[in-house]
Amino acid sequence: MTDPVRWGVLGASKFALQQMAPAIHAARGAEFAAIATSSADKAKPFQDFCPALQVYESYDALLSDPTIDAVYIPLPNHLHVEWTKRAAEAGKHVLCEKPIAMAADDIDELIALRDRTGLLLTEAYMIVHHPQWQRARQMVADGAIGKLLHVDAVFSYDNSADTANIRNHPETGGGALPDIGVYTIGSTRYVTGQEPKVVSANITWENEVDVISRVAAQFQGFSYTCVVSMRMFPRQEITFHGDGGVLKVTAPFNPNVYSQAELHLHQPELSERVERFPGVNHYVLQVENFCNTVRTGAEYPWSLEDAKGTQAVIDRAFASARP
Template identity: 35%
Template sequence: MAEKLVWGIMGAANIAIQKVVPGMLKDASSTVRGFASRDATKAAAASEHFGLATSYGSYEALLEDPEIEAVYIPLPNHLHVPWSLKALAAGKHVLCEKPIALDADEAAQLVAAREKSGRQVLEAFMVRQHPQWLRVREIAASGEIGDVALMQTTLSYYNVDPNNVRNKADIGGGALYDVGCYAVLLSRFVFGSEPLRAVALVDRDPVLETDRLTGAILDFGDGRQLSFATSTQLVPFQRTQILGSRGRIEVPVSLNAPQGETTAVVVDLTGAIDGSGIRTETIAACDQYTLQTAAAVRIFRGEEQPEFPIEDAVLNMRAIDALYRSGRSGGWETI
């Protein structure tokens, strides 16, 4: 078996500490060398938390370590592209948190940087590796629920902390960037095509200036559409419905599938009010962050080509850009 790929973690964000790194440590093809932070004490504490002997008092120090082969970047949104570019230039592969950029033009810089560096850069949308979404896509494509025309998603949580990065408008905070990007991505994943136009209604917090509630529609043409709502100031909730001419699919836990536990996909082929037409499929226990890591390692080692190269991130950002434009214009925007 090949030696394990050596990861460095650029930033001690909660998503890294609570989700991604625990998943990485369960991947047989990976090893984590240490955390980097602009605060050396914070970096050391994060590494110590996982029993790692190495930490870095700057991001530059991590990139200078020849042992590091790949970097995971969970920094605030406005730092994703700048540090991904620096990591690629340093000869490191990159797995960067979503959304990869603040707009499509910024994301496109990574395409040229990948080609120049000879290293891969991937956007960390772990849902694409989870078996529940692979199964959803399979059912939708099979014709079992008929012609699939509508996807409806609600994603919300409550967070009004002005110091939280999700509530800082100038660095990429807000509902659409944080969780709306998942709704856009998953609709493209299930429909297997790109949206043509977008319309959005955006309510901004008068103090934080972030979008605290965004409702939107993406038009995929041929009568297919995504209708979704995302919020940073509503009760925590997540659910997705996919409706076809003969049935529907429901995903009760759209994003935060519990690590190491089973999930469920609901298929309803009759719409009977008593629920008699419902079939529940249990998806085997897994950790989507472990699966995400393992897939990245295979790509970084050239064992497989990415199904979703960084060009896909540019396409996702184009749709998000159009939604933000629509929020300002009040009308439909072409993607």
């Protein structure tokens, strides 16, 4: 029997508490073993569902624990590259929250570090582990909508009242594109396997972060538009429009929270086929796939190169929109 991958978490973030730590705890082949936080109050909710959890008062202390195999990093965006590097240099496999870097070129040193150490270093891009997205990619590739001509996507929420939120501050890597543009852009790249030739953006700024970003791009054979916002009523949807049908992905990024994950395939003569994926937890699947790669060497479905490709599009969007 293969030993479980023992996980540590750097920081007691709200997202780690609500989603990723429970997913690590629930995943097959994983053991939630340690958390690093200087606050006993913040550690307690984690200990409530995992009483044997080891609590370290510093990130370095956790990284020094030789029994920890892998770490999950949910720190503010501007710290991702630094702590991914420090964890890898300590011999740990790393699952780091998105975006793993604030600029595409910064990912090159992580790729070199991964290749040198042989460790699994990757971005926590959970949607590619969900069967909804795997099926969407297959359907588009198989010609279910004919020739793909256009993709449109939207992802929005409103955190305007939460002025202390790290997403509202430039010094912590805030903004709508870094936070959720990775999904509207990366999912299109994942489904089509293509990179855009032209990228442009129109951006509404507040406090030097993008709060509404409208991105347009031209891929080989199809056009693309998306809107991501931290100032609009919550909505998420992505549509792949071909000359022989339309594929709509509902709850594409937060299934079981926003709504149920479904695929709606509209074809000629007003026919519609709906495929549903109730109760699937893509965070658990992400951890299980990560552990399987660590233990068996199986291919992992989202590489640092994949993350770099999405970040490169975001970089180009920002460059086109700034004065």
